[in-house]
Amino acid sequence: MCFEGELNCSKGRVLVRLEISDWDFVSYPNVRLLDRPDFVPAVSPHIGASGVLCYFRAGEVVLDRYDPAAAIEQCLNQARTILDRLVSDQHYREQEFQGEFGATWVWGQAPTPEVILLANLDDGCASASCFQIAEGAAERRYYMVGSNPTEIEALCQTRGWRSSPCKVACKIIRTSRFPVLASTLPATVRGMFDWIRGFDPEAYRALQTFLGEKGYLDQALLLLIVVSPAGPFGFVVPLQELQRRGFLKKPTRYRQFLHRKGGEGNIFRLIAIPIGTDHVHSRNLRFASLKDRQVTVIGCGAIGGYLAQALVKLGTGTGNGHLRLVDPESLSADNLGRHYLGFDSLLKPKSIALREALVRQFPAAQITAFDRATSGAGDLVGDLVINATGEEALSEMLNAARFALSSDRRPHLLHVWIKGNGECVQTLWVDVPKYACFRCLRQVDAARTERFPVLNTPKETRVQGCLAYTPYAVSAPLAAAALATDAVISWLHGDPSPRFRTRWIEAADIQHIKSKNLDPLVGCPACGK
Numbered sequence: 431m432c433f434e435g436e437l438n439c440s441k442g443r444v445l446v447r448l449e450i451s452d453w454d455f456v457s458y459p460n461v462r463l464l465d466r467p468d469f470v471p472a473v474s475p476h477i478g479a480s481g482v483l484c485y486f487r488a489g490e491v492v493l494d495r496y497d498p499a500a501a502i503e504q505c506l507n508q509a510r511t512i513l514d515r516l517v518s519d520q521h522y523r524e525q526e527f528q529g530e531f532g533a534t535w536v537w538g539q540a541p542t543p544e545v546i547l548l549a550n551l552d553d554g555c556a557s558a559s560c561f562q563i564a565e566g567a568a569e570r571r572y573y574m575v576g577s578n579p580t581e582i583e584a585l586c587q588t589r590g591w592r593s594s595p596c597k598v599a600c601k602i603i604r605t606s607r608f609p610v611l612a613s614t615l616p617a618t619v620r621g622m623f624d625w626i627r628g629f630d631p632e633a634y635r636a637l638q639t640f641l642g643e644k645g646y647l648d649q650a651l652l653l654l655i656v657v658s659p660a661g662p663f664g665f666v667v668p669l670q671e672l673q674r675r676g677f678l679k680k681p682t683r684y685r686q687f688l689h690r691k692g693g694e695g696n697i698f699r700l701i702a703i704p705i706g707t708d709h710v711h712s713r714n715l716r717f718a719s720l721k722d723r724q725v726t727v728i729g730c731g732a733i734g735g736y737l738a739q740a741l742v743k744l745g746t747g748t749g750n751g752h753l754r755l756v757d758p759e760s761l762s763a764d765n766l767g768r769h770y771l772g773f774d775s776l777l778k779p780k781s782i783a784l785r786e787a788l789v790r791q792f793p794a795a796q797i798t799a800f801d802r803a804t805s806g807a808g809d810l811v812g813d814l815v816i817n818a819t820g821e822e823a824l825s826e827m828l829n830a831a832r833f834a835l836s837s838d839r840r841p842h843l844l845h846v847w848i849k850g851n852g853e854c855v856q857t858l859w860v861d862v863p864k865y866a867c868f869r870c871l872r873q874v875d876a877a878r879t880e881r882f883p884v885l886n887t888p889k890e891t892r893v894q895g896c897l898a899y900t901p902y903a904v905s906a907p908l909a910a911a912a913l914a915t916d917a918v919i920s921w922l923h924g925d926p927s928p929r930f931r932t933r934w935i936e937a938a939d940i941q942h943i944k945s946k947n948l949d950p951l952v953g954c955p956a957c958g959k
Contacts, residue, residue, distance in 0.1 A: 641681065844860075857913050858931075
């Protein structure tokens, strides 16, 4: 249903249409401006080129579906408040433009910008490669820009896109300043020059220097990608055929042309959507990612599978980093009920199948799989080693192998395991002599009793022939992987404390143990003096 009427603003009345398509109010009603009085700026945050006013962020307010009249009144009041601030408060309008620049750039003015996909750009790079991407029989086309053609090709193969190099010049402009609000978004060469110069004179000078250099006039199109604190955006600048050919050897003459008659030439805005690993693996983080880190995961079973995926999502294997996966077993049908991998990996070596799955999802990740048992000291390399086997004897072996290394070669070693039938999960971070090692978790008596017993009842074990296994739900390895991931995140923050962690499920019959840094056990045969 639609209703038309006027919103009273401090500067005057605005005719709007209220468009309601969802009476459950999962989607807010549209408030569309039917006219644009002089006091409403032509370019304004929260107002699209079609006149639709954005007055609530998605999910910001839950409207009462049982009282639609009150819900609609709430929307109209908020729309009036936002519109009033936009037309009467220049400071608010400028702040909102910078804070929501991407949205205004995309739908704040017609025509909508062209879309390009932005892969990783090398630090300080001034140019990049451009590829045209085709998808499906309908030949939907994209453009992708990045510094590393190999990365672009890997991304395209994973997505099933066909790629081919584009004959365009691509210039990267970097600025530390936010774009400023203007009466219109740039639509001509001269408008682009004036706008860039208005918010960052240094970026403007860098652009002018580039336009005076040889090389770019060999192409018919120029892509300008602006990397700014508000996000990446850009322009497509068609290069005039007659003039560019005439000034191939004198690009400064073509620059002069652009500042004169050529300044009236139309340009097209670009919206750059980052898809590179630097963006993907850091967007949700408030700390440094695992980019450039050397990480080894020993054990690619139920815990290791989920944990390896989490590590890759944190950036492991990107930049100069590498992820090593070590496991001697193949994936059996018995594993599928609680493993990250599925039937498509049945009977494959776990480490190899896990690598294949992760590279399909994140093709830029550098991952090596070792289909073998851990060699102990030979696998204790890099910045971080994670023992995800959950096997106590193997954990003891790795603990001892680490102490056999010289102190300057000992990596951080994280152990993670499941207790009982999944009642709780635990981790231990071993790094400096000040704190406990893995062997410190058992007393030095003949029975090697647990230093911190947690289970009140014996675990259930099932026997199949000569083999025995401990049943637990898929939630247990997920919880263990999450606990280990949290420990890694603490390390990335600068301190892996608490080094000994316990997390339990509700109503579990266990003794609740406080997570903390453990002192070494007096007389420990592994780390004691």
